[in-house]
Amino acid sequence: MGKVLWFTGLSGSGKTTIAEALKVKLEGIGKKVSIIDGDVVRNTINKHLGFSREDLIENNRVMAELARQSIADYVLVPKISPRSDDREQAKKIIGDKFIELFVDRSLQSCIERDVKGLYKKALSGEIPNFIGIAESNPYNPPENPDITINTEELALDKSVQKIVDFLHSQEF
Structure with a gap:
């Protein structure tokens, strides 16, 4: 198993977009890269899970196990967490190969962007317990992530380069 970059942030903050662009960049320098996307796993392997606390814990566990078993140089995991x-x-599942990457974007900005229409559904009550909207299911940003990318301040190419620079500085 290579390094696992665990992208955490609100829905619509840019986790998957950055992961996809980073994959292209790393593959361009000869690295083997895989993406285990939270939305894809939720809509396939874990399609029976909702947004209850128990379901979120199980979805998280499955994704960490998938990342741990990957043979790629880099495993990119865009997941709200x-x-x-x-x-x-x-x-704990992944071990010392785990890199926490916080994709920072304000809730208001994510609601305004609403690229998947999820916030509209959550605010209308169609999606109960939606992370960041439901009082019972807040998003708590990491206190000490390995790297923070503010997508309101950094363009996509600058975000990707910041991550690549971090990986180089850590000799990954």
């Missing part, structure tokens, strides 16, 4: 214990669970 709203609580510190979610991220700690993933780190």
Whole structure:
């Protein structure tokens, strides 16, 4: 298993967009890269899961196990992971190969962008317990991520380069 970059942030913050662009960049320098996307896993392997606390824990566990078993040089995991214990669970499963990457974007900006229409559905009550909207299911940003990317301040290419620079500085 190579390094696992665990992208955490609100829905619509840019996790998957950055992961896809980073994959292209890393493959361009000869690295083997895989993406285990939270939306894809939720809509395939874990399609029976909702947004209850128990379902979120199980979805998180499955994704961490998939990442741990990958043979890629880099495994990119864009996943909301709203609580510190979610991220700690993933780190425990993955071990010292785990890199926590916080994709920072304000809730208001994510609501305004609403690229998937999920916030509209959550605010209308169609999606109960939606992370960041439901009081019972807040998004708690990491206190000490390995790297932070603010997508309101950095363009996509600058975000990707910041991550690549971090990986080089850590000799990954």
